[in-house]
Amino acid sequence: MSQEDFLKELQERHPELQKRDSLDWPAFNVPAEQLTKVAKSLLRVFKFDLLTDVTAVDWNDQSPRFTVFHHLYSTKLHAYLRLAVDCENDENPEVPTVSSLWPAADWHERETYDMFGIKFTDHPDMRRILMWEEYPYFPLRKDFPLAGHETEIPGLDQTEKPAEGDDVKVISAPMMGGPFTAPHRKDMSKNEPRAKDQSWSEQQPKPKS
Amino acid sequence: MAKEVSYGDVLQRSNQYSQELETEKMSLSMGPSHPSTHGVLRLQLELDGEVVTKCDPVVGYLHRGDEKIAENMTYNQFVPYTDRLDYLAPLASNVAYAIAVERLADLEVPPRCQAIRVLISEMARVSAHLLGLGAFAMDTGAFTVFLYTFTEREKLYTLFEELTGARFTTSYTRIGGVARDLPEGWLKKVEKFCDEFLPVLDDVEKLLTRNRIWMDRTSEVGVISKEDALAYGLTGPNLRASGVPLDLRKDKPYCGYENYDFDVPVGTMGDCHDRYLLRMEEMRQSVRIIRQACANMPDGLWYADEAKKIFAPPKDKIMNRMEELIQNFMVVTQGPQMPSGEVYFEAENPKGALGFFVVSKGGGVPYRLKIRGPSFCNLSVLPKMAVGNLVSDLVTILGSLDFVMGECDR
Numbered sequence: 325m326s327q328e329d330f331l332k333e334l335q336e337r338h339p340e341l342q343k344r345d346s347l348d349w350p351a352f353n354v355p356a357e358q359l360t361k362v363a364k365s366l367l368r369v370f371k372f373d374l375l376t377d378v379t380a381v382d383w384n385d386q387s388p389r390f391t392v393f394h395h396l397y398s399t400k401l402h403a404y405l406r407l408a409v410d411c412e413n414d415e416n417p418e419v420p421t422v423s424s425l426w427p428a429a430d431w432h433e434r435e436t437y438d439m440f441g442i443k444f445t446d447h448p449d450m451r452r453i454l455m456w457e458e459y460p461y462f463p464l465r466k467d468f469p470l471a472g473h474e475t476e477i478p479g480l481d482q483t484e485k486p487a488e489g490d491d492v493k494v495i496s497a498p499m500m501g502g503p504f505t506a507p508h509r510k511d512m513s514k515n516e517p518r519a520k521d522q523s524w525s526e527q528q529p530k531p532k533s
Numbered sequence: 534m535a536k537e538v539s540y541g542d543v544l545q546r547s548n549q550y551s552q553e554l555e556t557e558k559m560s561l562s563m564g565p566s567h568p569s570t571h572g573v574l575r576l577q578l579e580l581d582g583e584v585v586t587k588c589d590p591v592v593g594y595l596h597r598g599d600e601k602i603a604e605n606m607t608y609n610q611f612v613p614y615t616d617r618l619d620y621l622a623p624l625a626s627n628v629a630y631a632i633a634v635e636r637l638a639d640l641e642v643p644p645r646c647q648a649i650r651v652l653i654s655e656m657a658r659v660s661a662h663l664l665g666l667g668a669f670a671m672d673t674g675a676f677t678v679f680l681y682t683f684t685e686r687e688k689l690y691t692l693f694e695e696l697t698g699a700r701f702t703t704s705y706t707r708i709g710g711v712a713r714d715l716p717e718g719w720l721k722k723v724e725k726f727c728d729e730f731l732p733v734l735d736d737v738e739k740l741l742t743r744n745r746i747w748m749d750r751t752s753e754v755g756v757i758s759k760e761d762a763l764a765y766g767l768t769g770p771n772l773r774a775s776g777v778p779l780d781l782r783k784d785k786p787y788c789g790y791e792n793y794d795f796d797v798p799v800g801t802m803g804d805c806h807d808r809y810l811l812r813m814e815e816m817r818q819s820v821r822i823i824r825q826a827c828a829n830m831p832d833g834l835w836y837a838d839e840a841k842k843i844f845a846p847p848k849d850k851i852m853n854r855m856e857e858l859i860q861n862f863m864v865v866t867q868g869p870q871m872p873s874g875e876v877y878f879e880a881e882n883p884k885g886a887l888g889f890f891v892v893s894k895g896g897g898v899p900y901r902l903k904i905r906g907p908s909f910c911n912l913s914v915l916p917k918m919a920v921g922n923l924v925s926d927l928v929t930i931l932g933s934l935d936f937v938m939g940e941c942d943r
Binding site: 345346347348349372373375376377379381383393395399402406417426427428430431432435436439453454455456463464466470 | 592594596598600601602608630636637639678701763764765766768777779784785872874875877879886888890892900901903905909910912915917942
């Protein structure tokens with residue numbers, strides 16, 4: 325089956341697929357409620373046997389705000405395919421999981437949840453994966469500042485229990501230099517010019533532009 | 534007089550207390566600073582005696598938020614961050630990132646630039662496999678191999694230093710080209726390295742391949758079936774060792790790989806020994822590609838000269854020409870100007886397919902950059918394959934999977 329034949333057949337079988345602008349591989353918009361059905365036939369009929377990536381994009385002030393992207397590869401057709409699924413609810417975005425079809429999706433979807441707060445319905449193990457479990461923010465959302473928010477230090481990482489009333493806080497953010505640097509003395513926005521325009525926090529609300 | 538304790542005594546006593554001697558499962562946290570985890574991987578294990586009954590990998594200890602950082606800087610400024618993804622093959626990550634962004638602009642780099650990129654990617658592959666193999670062998674107790682492979686890797690790093698100015702964090706590519714041309718006489722040194730390297734690889738092979746202890750430790754340990762390997766999204770040597778002949782250099786040729794003559798080794802069993810053999814053969818194939826690239830290195834420019842809004846011209850041109858000075862100023866301050874659109878590109882890196890998903894809204898800064906780290910996907914199979922193995926075999930399995938946490942946690 326050549327690539328053109330496959331695309332034609334796929335669209336005949338699934339008229340709900342809409343072609344999406346793409347600079348490289350064929351791409352389709354899939355309605356969230358149809359995703360499981362489309363994914364099933366992509367795996368079983370069209371032999372897209374390798375799920376290489378699941379991720380999301382936060383469109384910030386647009387609605388729908390979040391779009392989940394799946395990248396599939398077929399070792400039979402030697403072709404990539406991109407699926408884009410818009411999340412209907414901007415506040416509590418949800419998308420059906422594909423981890424029962426491709427177990428590879430398990431970790432990718434956990435990462436997407438961790439970074440964007442998109443829940444994958446029926447996912448067997450919807451936990452955070454890169455950040456710690458109690459972390460309250462979703463760092464890759466566009467409203468999360470580069471300078472980070474102050475949060476409680478994860479309980480597991482404390483070897484000694486802090487004294488009563490002595491709250492241990494940490495700012496977990498890309499610019500903070502990781503676990504091997506001493507706690508900073510100044511605000512990140514003063515140390516790091518790049519974080520300057522993003523230095524809003526709970527104490528200092530985001531300036532209205 | 535001391536009472537004589539006999540075997541029967543013990544048996545009798547254990548029968549007597551059998552209700553109290555019930556065994557229970559032990560939970561063990563292996564890592565994040567365990568030598569066999571090659572970085573900061575933590576395995577939350579549940580053990581029955583010495584047999585693993587449950588394995589939950591805990592990743593994220595090296596999470597630096599690279600994707601967030603990328604959204605806040607120009608395309609070229611992100612190149613040094615790609616060094617720190619797969620920090621055992623920074624050159625290959627540099628190349629993969631540059632090609633991904635060039636796909637966005639539909640930019641074709643000149644043949645010399647392509648050949649340089651192929652050459653350095655393959656050298657990076659050899660150096661990454663040498664480290665992976667040395668550490669793998671050392672984890673299972675074969676210390677000598679580590680000394681052999683690190684000596685060779687050192688020679689490669691000297692070559693990298695001469696080319697890029699850095700041994701480890703090379704940052705060699707730019708969008709639309711590479712940072713500088715090859716130094717004079719450098720290709721001769723690379724060819725000399727290849728000549729000296731193959732006999733050493735044979736020595737390593739003699740030390741390991743038919744070695745009784747090595748066979749016992751690796752063969753039929755940590756078998757990943759073909760179906761599992763595909764289902765869990767494994768790529769690179771780990772996938773090919775399970776018998777899937779997927780190599781993006783052949784399947785989706787980029788950077789002119791279709792002009793090189795090389796074979797893709799494929800395993801049959803998918804056990805640790807297959808993964809070891811496969812990496813050995815891949816190094817030999819890489820040497821073949823390196824030799825071809827050295828012999829047929831095209832002349833000409835090593836950057837896309839026509840891409841005025843993407844590549845900042847070399848220093849000697851900036852200093853005495855007005856237009857080039859302006860061009861340099863614009864590219865450095867505003868970043869390489871890209872059209873809007875979505876591009877996903879995967880390159881066959883030493884650890885597997887390193888993917889970049891770039892979403893651009895135009896301008897010099899990506900709107901979103903997703904990095905698909907192959908080690909992240911390769912580790913996701915652990916909960917399935919670790920069960921039923923001994924803890925000591927887990928060390929072998931981790932060594933054979935050859936992951937790097939820099940690109941797993943990003």
